[in-house]
Amino acid sequence: MISTARLETANASKYLQQLCKHFAHKVEVRFDEREGHCALPPGPALLRADADGLTVQVEAEDAKGLIHARFVIDSHLVTFAFREGFTGLDWSRP
Secondary structure, eight states: OEEEEEEEOTTHHHHHHHHHHHHTTTSOEEEOSSEEEEEETTEEEEEEEETTEEEEEEEOSSHHHHHHHHHHHHHHHHHHTGGGTOOOOOOBOO
16 A cells, blocks of 8 residues: 655755654664655655755555555654644645
């Protein structure tokens, strides 16, 4: 199962790097200024930053894992993007 969301922000690269550095304390992570891959427990997360925003895609084997992965990303972004009044991503499934 796959779910995708986008945060429109000028700070996309900053948030991508913050998320990846934070997750690297517990899981395998590869990242640069524009793309990050995180081996979250429910499944892999792919983060892509561009000039206009941050796109996040998470994968999991079931709905419970997908909900968990989305929560992990949202809860950390709420902390990192608090100055923007961020409260959560609008996730979608293909």
